[in-house]
Amino acid sequence: MKKHRTATTRAGKAARALLATLTALALLAAGLVGLVLWQHSYDLREEAVTIRHGGRTLEGVLALPPNGRGPHPLVVFVHGDGPVDATHDTFYRPIWESLARAGYASLSWNKPGVGGAPGDWLAQSMDDRAAEAADAIAWARGRPDVDGDRIGLWGASQAGWVLPKIAARDTGIRFAIAVSPAIDWHRQGRYNLLAELRRDGASDTETAAALRRRDTVRELLDRSAPYDAYVRAVGRSHAMTAARWRFVSRNHNADATPALPALRGTPVLLVLAGRDLNVDTAETEAVYRRLLPGPGLRVAHYPGAAHSLVAYDVENSPLRLTLTALFAPRALFAEGFLADQRDFLAGLDTGAAAR
Template sequence: MTKIIKSITIILCIVITSLVIYGVYKNTFNINLKEVTIKTSKNELHGIVSMPENTDKKPGLVIFIHGDGPADASYQEGYYSAWEVLNKNGFATLSWDKPGIGKSSGDWLNQSMEDRVKETKEAIHWAKNNLDIDESKIGVWGASQGGWVLPKVMNEEKLVSFGIAVSPAINWMQQGEYNTVASMKKEGKTKKEIDRKLKQRNEINKLLEEEDVEKAYNKYQEMEKNKGNISLSRWTFIRTNMNVDATEEFKKINKRLYLIVGGQDINVDVDNTIEGYSKNVNSKLLDIKKLPNADHSMVLKEYIDMGVGRMILAILNPRVVIDPGYLEKLQEISKTEKLR
């Protein structure tokens, strides 16, 4: 019995050690990260630059524009696989902690989309003056909410030569309603429950339009019996940005724009997004890629609601979670733009 226990212990040790070695190997991304400080007119932002190594030419640059929420520079390392692909194909990347997150000053909830546009443009000029890059090959990558920032930056900033829009919405109000309905359907809610939620949502939207912000917010909390999950800061942020729509900016775009969406997205109505981009962006400049098995974050559908086994695999090898078609598309884009 002692020999059997000893043998099992040895086998378990070998298996655990092998898993640890495998996990360390697969979690190691071939990227060279450098922390930087970006001083803008409003804040001091903590940023991360990922620079290609051993290149005979100056690299291009892709600026990353976050979606909604309190995002740090690497999106909790969620950008690493994209940065790795871009670095391998001749592009450096620049991203930063949102204002008030990590080491950045300010408060992202005080920002309008116009503020985010200005911040991005200032970061581009910081990069031009502080990084050893090819200024003729600067692109902007924007995800989700960043999709409202990206087209305006493309139109206003001459240094930008192309854009990559990942899972962007077009109209804030339409996107919010779609997300509400799609999420509830996924949870198995009845039509009656969904209709009730939409009615409540419409009542909240009316309150958001009232001039007296604090008074309207108090009404919201009364309506929710003081259990409303929207903070006053978030309320103000929504109120500031709820009427944004990117359609008019699309019509002005005169640079190459790559649109990437996922067929499993319940945050954004991707068919509506594809239609809006196709109707309003010059077809000669637009490239659309729909990945049927990817969700809003480009995660493969089998990992969206993952069990314990898949979760362990995802931790050991985070690359398997991301749709390979997304990374292949980034590789194609970077190779194309590098040759221009």
């Protein structure tokens, strides 16, 4: 009987210990879920909008400061490459929040074909993208909560070819924030190829072969070769999709320099990453300084940042990237990146008030 009671007591203790462990794990899980929800709660008023203008329909988000009816000055977001939705998979929200703290609203929309939006972003030229943004800006000027006289642009990477075209179309653009913008499509592509080969430790033979393939692709693009000729030339294992080939064929002569002077005299914040494998930031800075002389251009460098302006060490560690995105999304970006944009916009308002 004594042994039976001892076994029963041990079983009871084990059950209580298991229950305590499960309770602790449940509380920990609930705490982690709460932390994630809290970290992804932004000081914004987001409104889903449908932009209809110029025969276009764009599905977007208007992110407003949490207080006040406006009218608010507006930052219009122009995406980089790829199938980007209005929030860039929530990546934009910490930026919107920072801009809202300076009193600015933000407007962004799904690329055509993304998130159920009509169209196909791979069928667009850079001129198409500029026209699309111009239509969105015209729509925004009709909103009572938007100050139509204080609208500017925010654009990353491929948007470097779009922002100047928008400014050339719309002389009412009051400022621009250009994040890791490229200058010339082919020079940017060659820089990116070599940077990634160096990162991956490619041999001289591998590098030479990659450059030969690149030269072949350039020759095919210059003579508007069809997709099947491209696949035969480079091999299917190295080939992009047919839709991507058409996109590249449509845009491979993109060059920011002809339209960039349209931003002359406009306050511009040029944001450059110190560890950018996609864009030759030295070339970008030199061209911007040459074509946008004067005090209107401000250049901000982030030595530890990747092309996305996420801290390079975070972006290149899948575990750190995932954990940071979940538990501290505002900390994804390079130190100072969010605050510097907010300060840039606050400075515009201070300058306007001084005048």
